[in-house]
Amino acid sequence: MLQNKIYQNFILEIFKTFFVILFGLSVIALTVRAVAFLELIVDNGYPVSTYFTFSLLNLFGIIPKFIPLSFLLSLTLFILRHIRDSELIILWTSGVKKITVVNLFLVISFIIFIFYLILTTLLTPLALNKSRQLLSQEQINSFLPTVRTQQFNDSYRGFTFVVGKKIKNEFEDIFLNDKGNNLKNLSSNISSVNNTTIVAENGIFENKKLFLFNGQIISTKETETENEIFKFEQLSIDLGDLSTTTIKKPKLQETSTLKLLSCFSKEKSIMDICNEETKKEILPTLNRRIILPLYIPVLSLICSLLLIKTKKNIFKEIAIFLLGFSLLIGIEIIVRYTGLNNIMKIGFMFIPFILIILTYIFLIYKFSKETITK
Secondary structure, three states: OHHHHHHHHHHHHHHHHHHHHHHHHHHHHHHHHHHHHOHHHHOOOOOHHHHHHHHHHOHHHHHHHHHHHHHHHHHHHHHHHHHHOOHHHHHHHOOOOHHHHHHHHHHHHHHHHHHHHHHHHHHHHHHHHHHHHHHHHOOOOOOHHHOOEOOOEEEEOOEEEEEEEEEOOEEEEEEEEEOOOOOHHHOOOOOOEEEEEEEEEEEEEEOOEEEEEEEEEEEEEOOOOOEEEEEEEEEEEEOOOOOEOOOOOOOHHHOOHHHHHHOOOOOOOOHHHOOHHHHHHHHHHHHHHHHHHHHHHHHHHHHHHHHOOOOOHHHHHHHHHHHHHHHHHHHHHHHOOOOOOHHHHHHHHHHHHHHHHHHHHHHHHHHHHHHHHO
């Protein structure tokens, strides 16, 4: 009963440290990334609510990146703390075998593995896909944040604008150029216009509409060399349907795991992303989601090497942590090339199983030698 209580405390302590480190690293990374996301408001005119929702959904894309490192740190700190406090020595002297504690670490690692796998295969692609849909469904909130005095702005697809002066929602010396046929209805022949330029003395933006005063419209047709010019005293332009240059089509990391797996089945229902060239990128994405979590148990066994009794503890601690950290860097490099090289692909899939078996056998051997020595 006492041992079970101790094991429960060990599990709770490791999980607590793990989630604290994971949360801290993820929040720091999200804060840095959220600064880059400010362009959604400043350059593309999305509402603040969309910015915060998009940033929070991207947290699901950040968390999996820090799970291996967080687990390595949490388990290393746990073992070192209890070794220095002599708590583990009390366990050994009370008859608890070291391999039993190693097995406990393995159980914890498999729980983390399941948590990691659920995130990478289900929750993260779903959340990232929702964030991308959010940008594609959300219309322009305000034209004003994107307007800067005497600076060309091309935040909207095929639409460029610049103003000489800006005071709140009022502009002076306005220049608009449309190559995306957003303003083709301003021409007498809307079927052939591919370039519209508007110059105006001043204007006002209200309710997603731009009201221009005292200017002219210059329309260029595809089939004619001469320009069509219209002068106006007042002109109203609806900017609510402008499309931003923000990428709205889901990327591979935002595509569901089942859809990516279907690219390697006989019946390919999504041929647009299942070409041979794209498969070279799909395979690393799937390996990152499915195979990479298998390295979590490997990390638990590497950390368990700290339980081996040696004289030079300081150098051993640094060496073992660097071994685990080097493994993380190595697999991160290898996974990127699994879609290009078959040896890399096969090796990446089987290495975790080989390392688990070899490291576990090595630990049993080392612990048995300590028992014989005693």
